[in-house]
Every structure is written in C-alpha cells, then in structure tokens.
C-alpha cells in the first residue's frame with residue numbers, strides 16, 4: 001500500500017529519473033497511484049508524492065466517471081501565452097488552496113505505461129492539472145507559483161505543516 005508524502009517531506013524535493021523500464025512493476029505502480037488518488041479524492045498525483053523519484057504522473061478529472069490518464073516521462077512541449085488564474089490544491093499540502101496562474105493550453109508529449117508515444121493538446125482544468133503534476137517532477141510546488149501577496153498569506157499554513165511534520169518526527 002502506498003502512502004502519501006506531505007510537505008515538507010524530502011521526497012518531494014528529490015530529483016526525478018526518467019523511466020526506461022516499461023514492465024509489469026510500472027503498470028502496478030501506476031494502478032496503485034490511481035487507487036490512492038481516488039481514495040484521497042485528488043484529481044492528480046505525481047510519483048514524488050508517494051516517495052518515488054521517477055517521472056510518472058496519474059490524472060483523472062472525474063473519478064465519478066473514471067477516465068484515468070497515466071503518463072510516463074511527460075513533458076510540456078508547448079504552452080499558450082494566454083493564462084488563466086484558478087484555485088488549486090495539492091494532496092501533499094492538505095487544507096491549502098491558492099489561486100495560481102497557468103497556461104490556458106498545453107501540448108504534452110509522454111509515453112504510456114507500456115512505452116507507446118503519446119502526444120496531445122489539453123486546455124482548461126486538464127491543462128492546469130498537467131502543469132501542476134509535471135511541476136512535481138521538477139520539484140516545483142503550486143504554492144511556488146502563487147503571487148507574492150498570495151505566498152505571504154500562505155506562509156502561516158506552510159509553517160503549520162512544517163511544525164506538524166516536526167511533531168511527528170519527535
């Protein structure tokens with residue numbers, strides 16, 4: 001059973017490796033990440049969030065109507081200049097929400113869990129979610145992309161998460 005790494009868990013900041021082995025273990029891991037994501041009511045999850053420093057993400061915007069997307073080695077190859085600001089949360093930052101600007105449309109290149117090349121264009125919430133999850137692979141958090149003013153107001157909540165982690169450790 002996988003468990004979720006909550007900020008400031010060091011796994012969230014570990015550099016990620018490109019995936020080169022498309023085996024049963026990878027498919028199994030993808031399936032387990034989806035299970036955890038559905039269970040925790042998220043719409044996206046990146047491997048660093050479960051303590052694995054590899055380039056794998058899963059997304060499903062509508063768990064009621066499951067259409068899971070598993071992407072290996074995903075890259076945002078192009079993004080629209082036009083941006084949209086909307087509220088985001090993250091399973092690794094419980095109870096924190098912030099308004100984050102993101103490109104409205106992105107072109108993504110990735111591979112499936114069996115190694116096939118995938119390329120597609122996404123917009124709206126899917127584009128937002130893809131940018132958020134790919135950021136995790138670069139060890140960038142959504143709160144890093146908030147405005148200076150928003151960052152300031154998020155500070156107490158982040159301090160609280162760090163204190164909670166300290167309390168568990170001691």
Ligand code: ZN
Nearest residue numbers: 089090091092
């Ligand atoms: Zn996240």
